[in-house]
Each structure stands twice: as structure tokens, then as C-alpha cells.
Amino acid sequence: MAGEVSLVLEKIDGIESSQDLDALIRREVSARKGGSREPDPSLCPSCGEKNIATSKFCAECGAKLIG
Numbered sequence: 001m002a003g004e005v006s007l008v009l010e011k012i013d014g015i016e017s018s019q020d021l022d023a024l025i026r027r028e029v030s031a032r033k034g035g036s037r038e039p040d041p042s043l044c045p046s047c048g049e050k051n052i053a054t055s056k057f058c059a060e061c062g063a064k065l066i067g
């Protein structure tokens with residue numbers, strides 16, 4: 001009986017840790033994606049110039065900004 005209980009506990013432990021690992025990997029991947037390619041509406045789609053967040057047109061080339 002005691003052996004059976006520990007076997008079940010071992011299984012539960014394994015499932016929990018694998019879910020934790022999966023969640024951890026997903027968090028890591030999304031964090032890395034967001035860090036390297038952050039969508040910035042102030043970036044000019046035409047020339048790539050970084051503009052003020054509130055500006056509607058690019059200060060460098062005059063193209064209309066997304067944000």
C-alpha cells in the first residue's frame with residue numbers, strides 16, 4: 001500500500017514539474033520575442049527613424065506613422 005501511494009505521488013510530481021517546465025519555456029520564448037521585436041508605433045515604416053510617440057508623421061522623411 002505504501003509503495004502504491006509513493007508511486008502515485010511520483011506520477012503526480014512528474015506531471016506537475018513537466019507543466020511547470022512547459023509554462024516556463026513558453027514564458028521564456030514570449031519574453032525573448034517581445035524583447036527582440038517590440039512593435040513600436042513611433043518607428044517610421046518607411047525609413048525606420050525613431051520618432052516621438054505622439055507624432056503623426058516621421059520627422060526624417062515625412063511618412064505617415066502607424067501609431
Ligand SMILES: [Zn+2]
Binds near residue numbers: 049059063
Ligand atoms: Zn521616416
